[in-house]
Amino acid sequence: MKLASYRHGGVLHAGVVVGDPGDERVCALPPGATVLDVASAGGESAGAAASWAMTHSLPVPISEVRLLPPVRPTSIRDFVAFEEHVEGVVRSVSGGAGVPAEWYEAPAFYFGNPHSVVGANDDVEIPPGCSVFDFELEIAAVVGIPGRDVDPRRARENIVGYTILNDWSARDLQAREMKVGLGPAKGKDGSSTLGPWLVTADELEPFRDDDGYLALEMRALVNHVEVGHDLASNAAWTFEEMLAHASRGSWVGPGDVLGSGTGGNGGCLAELWGRSGVQEPPPLAAGDVVRLEVEGLGAVENRVVDRPAGAPGRAVGPARARSRARSRSEIGSVPA
Known part of the structure; x- marks a missing residue:
């Protein structure tokens, strides 16, 4: 089932x-129903809701609606599960070489901004202060059943569906802030695309390989030219293992989104830059169109735009030198 x-x-x-790829239509669910509620209910309940939609709602062509993120995430944990991606990006962003030994020990992730998600065809603004803008080709799993210390052998029960994730990245901001030993933060804070819809987990079972990975083809195109192509099964960990790691000593809950991390072989521009040593293709600029396609999930296509002239958001200046005084008596009088 596909839910939008x-x-x-x-x-x-x-x-x-409903409908074939390229001719999709959407039938409204009962008022008050949400994608997450229906996907989490599963089984007969989800089937009944879908049957109601297809018998009580007129199908509307997808081209006539504005697709929103299928779910509003309660949190975003974005992993980095593709070794090939790490190899290239380490060179590009930090100037290092090779994959850190710690990467092999456990699936690493950062927390993204759940408030910055946009839909499958929304425009995406270049973040303020950014001159090296990039896309990232990812798949996201959506949690529907809460859990803590989830057994990886049972974690599939907690995932109710999958969608495409584009983790837009301000590479110059990211490179600067990660030198402090934190982040990425503002380098990833502007936008994340989720869409075009949520595909329930059962629909993707035929794509599983013998090791339990989802062997989905992933493609990235910039201005209609393919720049990246990978298989989702090249990730070093399954989504079940990523969820188990996320829940270790912590709760995951309905609406939590787990990003796979960026696919290799051109899943982002920074990987290509790291391998070649030159920024070719160039960083994204206003007017560029980025299309991500994932087998079984569909496609998202966003146009990059400049921030509106005069938009608020003043940059905070550099750190000020301070005295390191330990008491007020050392700094003189304090205004009443």
């Missing part, structure tokens, strides 16, 4: 996507 969140005629809906 969308706006049509000024009204927010959740719906069931």
